[in-house]
Amino acid sequence: xxxxxxxxxxxGTVGAGVVRLLAENFSVIAARxxxxxxxxxxxxxxxxRDRGVSLEGMNWHADPAGLATDxxxxxxxxxxxxxxxxxxSLVEAAILAGxxxxxxxxxxxxxxxxxxxxxxxxxxxxxxxxxxxAGGIPVIKVLREGLAGNRLSRVAGILNGTCxxxxxxxxxxxKDFSTVLADAQALGYAEADPSFDIDGxxxxxxxxxxxxxxxxxxxxxxxVHVEGIRRIxxxxxxxxxxxxxxxxxxxxAREISGGVEVRVHPAMVPKGALLAAVEGVFNAVLAEGDFxxxxxxxxxxxxxxxxxxxxxxxxxxxxxxxxxPVFGARMGALADTPAVPMPKHVGAFFLRLMVVDQPGVLADxxxxxxxxxxxxxxxxxxxxxxxxxxxxxxxxxxxxxxxMNEAIARIGxxxxxxxxxxxxxxxxx
Amino acid sequence: xxxxxxxxxxxGTVGAGVVRLLAENFSVIAARxxxxxxxxxxxxxxxxRDRGVSLEGMNWHADPAGLATDxxxxxxxxxxxxxxxxxxSLVEAAILAGxxxxxxxxxxxxxxxxxxxxxxxxxxxxxxxxxxxAGGIPVIKVLREGLAGNRLSRVAGILNGTCxxxxxxxxxxxKDFSTVLADAQALGYAEADPSFDIDGxxxxxxxxxxxxxxxxxxxxxxxVHVEGIRRIxxxxxxxxxxxxxxxxxxxxAREISGGVEVRVHPAMVPKGALLAAVEGVFNAVLAEGDFxxxxxxxxxxxxxxxxxxxxxxxxxxxxxxxxxPVFGARMGALADTPAVPMPKHVGAFFLRLMVVDQPGVLADxxxxxxxxxxxxxxxxxxxxxxxxxxxxxxxxxxxxxxxMNEAIARIGxxxxxxxxxxxxxxxxx
Numbered sequence: 001x002x003x004x005x006x007x008x009x010x011x012g013t014v015g016a017g018v019v020r021l022l023a024e025n026f027s028v029i030a031a032r033x034x035x036x037x038x039x040x041x042x043x044x045x046x047x048x049r050d051r052g053v054s055l056e057g058m059n060w061h062a063d064p065a066g067l068a069t070d071x072x073x074x075x076x077x078x079x080x081x082x083x084x085x086x087x088x089s090l091v092e093a094a095i096l097a098g099x100x101x102x103x104x105x106x107x108x109x110x111x112x113x114x115x116x117x118x119x120x121x122x123x124x125x126x127x128x129x130x131x132x133x134a135g136g137i138p139v140i141k142v143l144r145e146g147l148a149g150n151r152l153s154r155v156a157g158i159l160n161g162t163c164x165x166x167x168x169x170x171x172x173x174x175k176d177f178s179t180v181l182a183d184a185q186a187l188g189y190a191e192a193d194p195s196f197d198i199d200g201x202x203x204x205x206x207x208x209x210x211x212x213x214x215x216x217x218x219x220x221x222x223x224v225h226v227e228g229i230r231r232i233x234x235x236x237x238x239x240x241x242x243x244x245x246x247x248x249x250x251x252x253a254r255e256i257s258g259g260v261e262v263r264v265h266p267a268m269v270p271k272g273a274l275l276a277a278v279e280g281v282f283n284a285v286l287a288e289g290d291f292x293x294x295x296x297x298x299x300x301x302x303x304x305x306x307x308x309x310x311x312x313x314x315x316x317x318x319x320x321x322x323x324x325p326v327f328g329a330r331m332g333a334l335a336d337t338p339a340v341p342m343p344k345h346v347g348a349f350f351l352r353l354m355v356v357d358q359p360g361v362l363a364d365x366x367x368x369x370x371x372x373x374x375x376x377x378x379x380x381x382x383x384x385x386x387x388x389x390x391x392x393x394x395x396x397x398x399x400x401x402x403x404m405n406e407a408i409a410r411i412g413x414x415x416x417x418x419x420x421x422x423x424x425x426x427x428x429x
Numbered sequence: 430x431x432x433x434x435x436x437x438x439x440x441g442t443v444g445a446g447v448v449r450l451l452a453e454n455f456s457v458i459a460a461r462x463x464x465x466x467x468x469x470x471x472x473x474x475x476x477x478r479d480r481g482v483s484l485e486g487m488n489w490h491a492d493p494a495g496l497a498t499d500x501x502x503x504x505x506x507x508x509x510x511x512x513x514x515x516x517x518s519l520v521e522a523a524i525l526a527g528x529x530x531x532x533x534x535x536x537x538x539x540x541x542x543x544x545x546x547x548x549x550x551x552x553x554x555x556x557x558x559x560x561x562x563a564g565g566i567p568v569i570k571v572l573r574e575g576l577a578g579n580r581l582s583r584v585a586g587i588l589n590g591t592c593x594x595x596x597x598x599x600x601x602x603x604k605d606f607s608t609v610l611a612d613a614q615a616l617g618y619a620e621a622d623p624s625f626d627i628d629g630x631x632x633x634x635x636x637x638x639x640x641x642x643x644x645x646x647x648x649x650x651x652x653v654h655v656e657g658i659r660r661i662x663x664x665x666x667x668x669x670x671x672x673x674x675x676x677x678x679x680x681x682a683r684e685i686s687g688g689v690e691v692r693v694h695p696a697m698v699p700k701g702a703l704l705a706a707v708e709g710v711f712n713a714v715l716a717e718g719d720f721x722x723x724x725x726x727x728x729x730x731x732x733x734x735x736x737x738x739x740x741x742x743x744x745x746x747x748x749x750x751x752x753x754p755v756f757g758a759r760m761g762a763l764a765d766t767p768a769v770p771m772p773k774h775v776g777a778f779f780l781r782l783m784v785v786d787q788p789g790v791l792a793d794x795x796x797x798x799x800x801x802x803x804x805x806x807x808x809x810x811x812x813x814x815x816x817x818x819x820x821x822x823x824x825x826x827x828x829x830x831x832x833m834n835e836a837i838a839r840i841g842x843x844x845x846x847x848x849x850x851x852x853x854x855x856x857x858x
Contacts, residue, residue: 021578021720031645031758032577130575136721138575145574145749146559146567148461149450149741216460274727277706291450292565292738295728298703299721309721312578320574322751329460 003036004319007059007067009090010079011044014104014131016051017304018077018311023053029312033319037312040072068093075100075318077311083107095119095127102314104131104307110205113212113219117326127326128314133206134159134283136306137299138313143213143287144328150289152214154254156427159206159264161281161301162190162197163229163249167266168279171241176234189281199228200249200264207251211262212327214253214287216335219327220262223339227265236352236422239380239393240268243350246276250427259338261345266424268350273429286429343402348377348426351394351404353411354419357385361416362392368414372407374399389418395426432465433748436488436496438519439508440473443533443560445480446733447506447740452482458741462748466741469501497522504529504747506740512536524548524556531743533560533736539634542641542648546755556755557743562635563588563712565735566728567742572642572716573757579718581643583683585856588635588693590710590730591619591626592658592678596695597708600670605663618710628657629678629693636680640691641756643682643716645764648756649691652768656694665781665851668809668822669697672779675705679856688767690774695853697779702858715858772831777806777855780823780833782840783848786814790845791821797843801836803828818847824855 006022008015019039022029030036041059043066061067064086067076076094078101080087087108094101095116103109109116109132120127130140134157143155158164162184169180181198184190196202204224212219229249240247245268254261269276274296278284283301288294300306317324327334355361362379369376380393396404408421435451437444448468451458459465470488472495490496493515496505505523507530509516516537523530524545532538538545538561549556559569563586572584587593591613598609610627613619625631637650658678669676674697683690698705703725707713712730717723729735746753756763784790791808798805809822825833837850 017720025578025580025719028580028645028758029578031762032573032754034752034754034759136718137724138571141570141575142567145746146570146742147738148745149454149458149738151454151457216457289565289738290454291446291734291741293729293732293735295566295726297724297726299724303722305720306722309576309578309718312720313575316577317574317751320751320753322746322749322753323463324749324751325461325463329457330463333460 003038004033004315005038005040005072005074006077006315007041007043007070007073007075008039008077008079009043009064009067010081011042011051012079013304014307015044015079016053017308018079019053019055021308021312029316033316035319037315037319041067041070043067064090065093068097068099073099075102075315078103078105081105081107083111088112091116092119095123095125098123098125100126100128100318102128102311104311106132106202106205106209110208110219110221113209114331118331120326121331126318126324128317129209130314131307131310133209134285135299135301135303136309137283137285137297137301138310139210139285139297140213142295142297143210144324147287147289147292147295148328150291152287152289154252154288155210155214155285156250156252156275156429157210157285158248158275158278158283159203159251159301160197160249161283162194163203164278165189165281166198167229167232167247167249170232170234171237171246174234174238177230177232198230200226203249203251204264207253207262207264210251210285211253211260215255215260215337216327216329217260217337218334220339223262225263225265225342229266231422232266233422235391236424239352243395244271245269245426246271247424248275250275252427256340258344259340261340263342267427268424269427269429275429343405345401346398348398349396349404350424350426351396352422353392353417354389355392356416356418357388357390358416364414364416365411368410369407372403374403374407432467433462433744434467434469434501434503435506435744436470436499436502436504437468437506437508438472438493438496439510440471440480441508442733443736444473444508445482446737447508448482450737450741458745462745464748466744466748470496470499472496493519494522497526497528502528504531504744507532507534510534510536512540517541520545521548524552524554527552527554529555529557529747531557531740533740535561535631535634535638539637539648539650542638543760547760549755550760555747555753557746558638559743560736560739562638563714564728564730564732565738566712566714566726566730567739568639568714568726569642571724571726572639573753576716576718576721576724577757579720581716581718583681583717584639584643584714585679585681585704586639586714587677587704587707587712588632588680588730589626589678590712591623592632593707594618594710595627596658596661596676596678599661599663600666600675603663603667606659606661627659629655632678632680633693636682636691636693639680639714640682640689644684644689644766645756645758646689646766647763649768652691654692654694654771658695660851661695662851664820665853668781672824673700674698674855675700676853677704679704681856685769687773688769690769692771696856697853698856698858704858772834774830775827777827778825778833779853779855780825781851782821782846783818784821785845785847786817786819787845793843793845794840797839798836801832803832803836
């Protein structure tokens with residue numbers, strides 16, 4: 001069969017990785033795809049930069065949109081990034097030109113995924129995005145194909161390697177957040193502007209995509225509840241250890257009565273749970289199907305090699321053919337299951353207060369919790385320091401988030417409570 | 430699009446599970462597959478047995494081969510089992526009739542996989558076997574599609590839940606093999622005739638399939654080195670704990686100089702390794718790709734639900750179309766990488782001897798190891814019992830299996846060595 005001619009937009013680490021992978025593994029890829037896959041055109045800002053790969057014989061486009069109309073390009077690989085701008089224009093132009101698209105762009109998919117999927121469906125072209133979530137782990141394929149016979153009840157994952165690295169180092173070295181972040185930046189594990197990662201936005205983009213696939217809904221980034229890891233303290237990490245938990249930034253999509261919860265936030269996970277053992281820059285995803293049971297996947301969530309592996313898997317799928325609906329079913333057949341707002345969330349909570357060590361404080365706190373219908377599983381206070389600030393840790397039974405919020409508002413107003421209470425949700429993991 | 434009409438041969442737990450899954454999740458499956466999937470015909474021995482699912486309106490075939498020619502059947506699902514006989518006849522007849530086949534039959538695939546794949550390729554029909562390996566874990570899909578851009582260097586897995594359950598309970602309860610096996614049989618976790626599982630044959634069938642996919646070779650069950658877990662003692666499990674290892678029955682396919690090693694045997698795995706943490710009836714597979722890095726998958730490896738999930742995933746893939754080569758590439762494009770025989774294996778070893786506690790024994794043993802070029806990493810002997818039998822444990826550095834075999838043969842002949850030495854390979858896990 002004819003060669004599959006690929007145009008690559010964006011020649012950063014990942015783009016160069018894709019060019020290198022297609023060259024290095026050329027013959028095994030051809031044998032598996034049933035046809036040769038060749039990069040015939042590229043687009044990037046700087047034509048002269050050395051990227052460690054040969055671009056010889058490839059058409060060069062200063063404007064990425066040129067790939068959509070290049071007659072030497074059958075498939076467009078979009079690695080520019082960003083929810084709008086050049087990335088979006090290129091993907092739209094390629095689809096309208098009837099060319100399949102492969103992208104690693106989670107922001108684009110999270111924000112415009114439904115519209116782009118409708119365009120792709122109308123044009124009858126593939127929109128592949130394995131590389132957009134969890135890098136080298138084929139989680140899109142596992143959810144959309146491997147578990148396609150199942151109704152899923154829950155998908156939970158560690159979707160951001162930077163956050164997981166920071167939390168791992170904080171625990172191992174007992175350092176606080178800002179110190180570890182600065183170290184991570186120096187080592188290149190965190191960006192100069194780290195907010196996208198540490199505020200949970202990157203994980204939320206990925207979770208929005210997973211939730212759409214898992215529950216057969218349209219992608220709905222706006223419905224994702226997002227909290228990052230800035231407020232996680234060394235103190236809470238050490239209390240977590242003592243109570244038998246690890247703190248992880250989790251993305252969770254879960255079917256509950258009335259709809260679907262979709263949330264990214266730090267969570268306490270029991271140490272024995274699969275997600276608790278995922279350390280450093282690794283990513284992992286756990287999916288619960290009604291027939292398959294729980295499937296757990298772990299691997300490298302970022303980097304040139306793993307991301308290129310996912311891009312090339314999508315290209316090989318395109319060669320092998322078949323009609324794969326973008327979000328697991330035709331857009332018209334997706335369910336309109338509502339997203340349930342966070343106040344309706346029900347779960348257990350870890351609550352840490354800094355209080356003045358004086359008689360009656362605990363009585364005041366527990367009276368408020370009782371009045372808000374929050375029942376306690378355990379309480380922890382170490383040492384005594386009469387008249388000084390001491391931490392008190394409370395672990396609740398399952399309770400509604402609305403009740404918990406009300407209790408915290410009241411507790412925060414007590415004169416003996418010295419800081420805003422720290423609240424971390426507890427998850428099965 | 431027209432309904433996909435399925436004929437199911439074999440209505441045991443898994444067959445009934447497939448019928449139930451297709452009925453219970455009928456509409457989500459139709460939305461995902463793009464067409465309705467309906468069981469129109471079945472074959473089993475006993476028409477009257479209650480299987481907890483409705484067979485109303487389905488054609489009944491006393492002879493499974495009838496499904497191949499039934500005009501109401503588009504796809505044949507083979508769940509009879511066994512490498513030959515009715516299962517093989519049915520699969521061949523279906524392929525020759527131009528009908529796609531989905532099977533959970535690892536023995537059939539391991540022994541006749543290459544021939545059947547050639548037949549399927551010639552007939553242009555799909556031969557799906559996701560359910561044949563690791564039940565609900567979509568490992569076939571991950572290797573053949575998700576990691577298709579990678580050269581794999583190693584696949585290692587816990588592929589038999591019965592063995593993993595027995596080894597887990599032996600460790601947790603400190604009981605010996607035969608006691609735990611009897612308990613497992615009473616609980617239904619082990620068959621009345623358990624040899625297929627505990628002698629490693631079932632794991633070897635699965636590994637033969639994974640090795641073919643991972644390394645683009647023809648399936649070669651005969652080349653798999655197979656050892657089971659009968660000889661694992663409570664004593665060695667407790668030494669493993671002390672040395673920081675867990676004993677697991679692993680299936681390992683690894684590229685080494687000169688070819689591919691394909692072996693199933695008990696192995697000591699460091700406690701911190703991913704495979705060491707897989708306990709009870711769970712299965713897990715680890716794959717190392719040159720670009721993706723290490724991918725780890727865990728889930729339920731057997732049972733009606735997980736296996737049915739895998740069968741239905743294959744049926745949905747058939748609806749979605751596309752040409753997927755059975756073993757990852759066209760049969761003519763498979764490599765003829767040779768299998769390397771075990772004596773050429775190089776690795777570290779755990780060696781446990783029962784010796785008479787008397788002066789000079791250790792000197793004799795270490796002299797033999799030196800003469801065979803086996804160097805030691807550590808040695809362990811607890812307590813003293815002059816003139817009595819005591820265990821001595823030796824852990825070697827990397828050495829060739831041939832050298833180790835020679836050393837053991839000589840050590841076994843020493844008058845002070847009272848039992849056949851126990852040898853367990855050490856693996857990274």
